[in-house]
Amino acid sequence: MKIDTSNFLMRSPSALGELGIAQPQPAITPSMYASPSTSGFLSVFESAVLDVDARTRAASDRVAAVDAGHSDDMVGAMLASQEASLSFSMLMQVRNKVMGAVDEIVKLQV
Template sequence: MSNANIASAQLMMQQLNIHSEMAKGAISVTPNPRDFGLQPPSFTELMKNKVAAVNTDQNASAALMRAVDTGQSGDLVGAMVASQKAGLAFSTMIQIRNRLVQAFDEVMKMPV
């Protein structure tokens, strides 16, 4: 056997052992972030990150469309896909906002 085959066989055995330990319950499949000193992000941080991601998609789409319009790029399909992706991300963000406002209104209407 060559060294590559031996290394491949050893890697496969290690993976099998890990899966075997996971099946026995000896290894936790979902580690707790607090075990590593990490705190899960807050709702505010998650929303800021998603709004920033939607903004990035919108800006990238606009730049691609501008490049196609000015003749700097011939990738019309890529620009259209980016535009659709940005539009879908924005629409999803608006739907999430609407649901949050609706939930807030329902909570405010609850009797105390």
């Protein structure tokens, strides 16, 4: 039995879905962090830094609201604070790995 793959490869994604074939979806794509006009590591890292900053500011605002008595959501404030702390720690680990890789590249003898 011979299978004609040319017809199969020309099908649209919706036609493949009708056949029960799911299109693979990447877990993380650069477009999640980078704007459509820019790409590359710099824009992804910049977006990650801005995201960590936004989480930190939001956590600070929630803690300040609890301290001032404007909110009773102490658990939410503590969770936001921990989330911001973990995000910052992860960002610093990525930064340290990148700096270690750059140092190794600089040490290479050509």
